[in-house]
Amino acid sequence: MAVRTIITEGDPRLRQKAIRIRVVDEEVRQLARDLWDTVRAARGLGLAAPQIGVLRRIIVVAIPPDYVEEGDPGVELTLINPEIVRASGRQVGLEGCLSIPGWYGEVPRSMHVTVKALDLDGREVRVKGSGLLARVLQHEIDHLEGILFVDRIEDRSTLRYIPDEEEETAEAATGT
Structure with missing residues (x-):
């Protein structure tokens, strides 16, 4: 198990574009395992x-079962070089970020x-997402472009x- 340190706002790497992954090899799979851990x-x-x-184009999405409503199966995705190829509709919702701890907007x-x-x-692969899944996908792909939710x-x-003790009860907040 390799839990890595999550860098926070102010670290210049968060504002840089990630590099496309050319070959999916053991190094990339290990990076994915580290992201999951x-x-x-x-x-x-x-x-x-x-x-x-790590300035590489890979994300993980981890929406637990029953997170949105009872009976939802949850979603676990590992996506390499993800690109949004179609987007429609509009939603506005509360977001947070593990790299900007405690802040929501x-x-x-x-x-x-x-x-x-x-x-x-x-x-x-192609992944279609709506609602929360669409939000998380967009949020994580933004990170690959050096964009934070506050932008x-x-x-x-x-x-x-x-504050930390209230974060768990923040309704509909996504900590991505």
Whole structure:
């Protein structure tokens, strides 16, 4: 198990574009395992490699079962070189980020997205997501472009700090 340190706002790597992965090899698979160990330890909904200081284009999405509503199966995705190829609709919702601990704000996102990526076997996959899944995918892909959720906030008055003990009860907040 390799839980990596999550870097925080102010670290210049969070503002850099990640490099495309050319070959899915054991090094990339180990990076994916490290991302999974780290996101689980942090109890986040997603994590991008730049958040652990690695400027490579890989993300994990970890939406637990029953997170949105009872009976939801949950989602676990590892996506390499993800690209949004289709987006539609609009939603505005509360977001947070493991790299900006304690801060949350209302962020507009597309309601539906289709993402093209590679899986851990190097095969092309397409993932369609709506609602929370669409939000998490967009948030994590933004990290690969050096964009943080605070950059997307339209109404800065919605940005607020919620101390650790209150974070778990912050309704609909995504810690990605």
